[in-house]
Amino acid sequence: MIQTVTIQVRPNNAKNDFRLKKTVAERLNISLSDINEMRIVKRSIDARSRDIKINLSVLTAYGDDARLPQEKLLFEKHNVSLQPEVHIIGAGPAGLFAALRLIELNFKPIILEQGKDVSERKKDIAKLNLNQGCNPLSNYCFGEGGAGTFSDGKLFTRSKKKGDNRRVLELFVIHGAQHSILVDAHPHIGSDKLPEVISNMRKTILECGGEIHFNKEVTGFEINSDKITKIICGSDSFKVNTVILATGHSARPLYYTLHNAGIELEAKACAMGVRVEHPQELINSIQYHGNKSDALPAANYTLVHQVNDRGVYSFCMCPGGIIVPSMTADNQTVVNGMSNSRRNSPFANSGMVVELRIEDFAEYKDYGVLAGLKFQEDLESLAFKNGGQKQIAPAQRISDFVRGKISGSLPDSSYIPGLISSPMHFWMPESISKRLQEGLKAFDRQMHGFASSEGILVGVESRSSSPIRIPRDGETLHHIRIENLYPCGEGAGYAGGIVSSAIDGMNCAEAIARK
Numbered sequence: 001m002i003q004t005v006t007i008q009v010r011p012n013n014a015k016n017d018f019r020l021k022k023t024v025a026e027r028l029n030i031s032l033s034d035i036n037e038m039r040i041v042k043r044s045i046d047a048r049s050r051d052i053k054i055n056l057s058v059l060t061a062y063g064d065d066a067r068l069p070q071e072k073l074l075f076e077k078h079n080v081s082l083q084p085e086v087h088i089i090g091a092g093p094a095g096l097f098a099a100l101r102l103i104e105l106n107f108k109p110i111i112l113e114q115g116k117d118v119s120e121r122k123k124d125i126a127k128l129n130l131n132q133g134c135n136p137l138s139n140y141c142f143g144e145g146g147a148g149t150f151s152d153g154k155l156f157t158r159s160k161k162k163g164d165n166r167r168v169l170e171l172f173v174i175h176g177a178q179h180s181i182l183v184d185a186h187p188h189i190g191s192d193k194l195p196e197v198i199s200n201m202r203k204t205i206l207e208c209g210g211e212i213h214f215n216k217e218v219t220g221f222e223i224n225s226d227k228i229t230k231i232i233c234g235s236d237s238f239k240v241n242t243v244i245l246a247t248g249h250s251a252r253p254l255y256y257t258l259h260n261a262g263i264e265l266e267a268k269a270c271a272m273g274v275r276v277e278h279p280q281e282l283i284n285s286i287q288y289h290g291n292k293s294d295a296l297p298a299a300n301y302t303l304v305h306q307v308n309d310r311g312v313y314s315f316c317m318c319p320g321g322i323i324v325p326s327m328t329a330d331n332q333t334v335v336n337g338m339s340n341s342r343r344n345s346p347f348a349n350s351g352m353v354v355e356l357r358i359e360d361f362a363e364y365k366d367y368g369v370l371a372g373l374k375f376q377e378d379l380e381s382l383a384f385k386n387g388g389q390k391q392i393a394p395a396q397r398i399s400d401f402v403r404g405k406i407s408g409s410l411p412d413s414s415y416i417p418g419l420i421s422s423p424m425h426f427w428m429p430e431s432i433s434k435r436l437q438e439g440l441k442a443f444d445r446q447m448h449g450f451a452s453s454e455g456i457l458v459g460v461e462s463r464s465s466s467p468i469r470i471p472r473d474g475e476t477l478h479h480i481r482i483e484n485l486y487p488c489g490e491g492a493g494y495a496g497g498i499v500s501s502a503i504d505g506m507n508c509a510e511a512i513a514r515k
């Protein structure tokens, strides 16, 4: 017989094969020796009470000669070098997964990416962390793998209806990610592992006859009879039949290029705020009820509260992580978070953002559909003016922020370029600061100590979602007017995060094949 058995075990026993086997045997009412094979297929933590449990679903083969079916993780490589071409702008998760799916569907992907390959990109990222300035084409957001490469690599998504989540995870595993991402309820790859996974994806695309051109910033489009006929990259150009536009939501210059080329865009609701950071021990102690066990991973949290008709919520929580400088130009201050696969930094951080609707950008109405983008730009430049030099970021203790008081000193932080104490309650737009203050007070009631002086706010987390949508037809997925243009991923406003961007990339590839 083969059966999936759901069990709950103490954290110390979750990796003890004998204990697990014993628990499964008891659950099935069989003897230990009846079990031939077991495979954990789902794992989650239940930390609602002091008695923390690990929930496991275990696929079990028992009795007679029962054996578990082999797990087949396959990407069938074949040569597409002579097949119809599809140009993809942007090598982030949306662009890369579109390319992989196009190969499966017998098309030749040609990726144009403004940034550098992973190893060259690392040098520009090192400069950012040394507070030596930002290369506008190569940074935490731009380059091979897009914002996904040096991201945290959390692969959890709430949007399960848009496509094949499992296939995205499988493709990551096929390209070198740890198998546990197929099992964990909150899968996580880690910033230390992602670069290699991404360069393995590049190898697959090239081996199959696809092309990847780095240092190719798309600066314009030639449009004839509502079709893109040429992509312009400075002095270079590419004749095209079909284009997937997967440039991410940090590609501000590209939104202006599209707008100036008369390609329709739409304003969209989004969210902006700050990053908060606490000692990981404090978060562990709150979330695990003071229960200190080495068998438990660094704890995380998800917080949501409604303030004056807007959501205030935590986002992209990185247990055991660090805050990173994720601006894409020198006159901006933008932060984000990441963690390594072991999640072993002494800090926990998360984005703490406020929902913003189009009416919140009323002051910017002269900018039309670009109003939210302009609001975002101004917020980042305000943070820059209130920060120090280059990548130094403004910060405030959470307890001071909620009381509207400047911080006399700041605690240790993971943010390498450095922090400067700044009255963020004072200079941030009220639509954000007032709601954040209320939200943080509410979160302190839910997680006692959250708004204490041990926690800090670092500014600003302005790129959690795109303030622009590039409208497309719901069925064909091509742009509402330009029928050979497929706006895709986070920058097009149809995804948020690695998995949903990857799924959107695969969906666009399939839409092209259907056409």
Ligand SMILES: Cc1cc2nc3c(=O)[nH]c(=O)nc-3n(C[C@H](O)[C@H](O)[C@H](O)COP(=O)(O)OP(=O)(O)OC[C@H]3O[C@@H](n4cnc5c(N)ncnc54)[C@H](O)[C@@H]3O)c2cc1C
Residues within 6 Å of the ligand: 089, 090, 091, 092, 093, 094, 095, 112, 113, 114, 115, 137, 140, 141, 142, 143, 144, 145, 146, 147, 148, 149, 150, 151, 152, 153, 154, 155, 156, 216, 217, 218, 219, 246, 247, 248, 249, 250, 251, 254, 316, 324, 326, 336, 337, 338, 488, 489, 490, 491, 495, 496, 497, 498, 499, 501
């Ligand atoms: C530090 C950090 C941590 C994150 N952690 C997580 C996480 O744990 N989990 C999660 O789900 N998400 C995370 N994210 C968000 C996630 O990375 C993005 O949602 C995702 O990468 C979006 O994918 P995309 O392909 O749509 O766009 P992007 O990844 O932004 O890729 C777009 C690519 O297009 C290129 N491009 C832009 N303009 C042009 C042009 N004109 N010409 C040519 N190329 C161009 C860019 O250089 C870039 O490489 C994180 C982001 C950051 C910055």
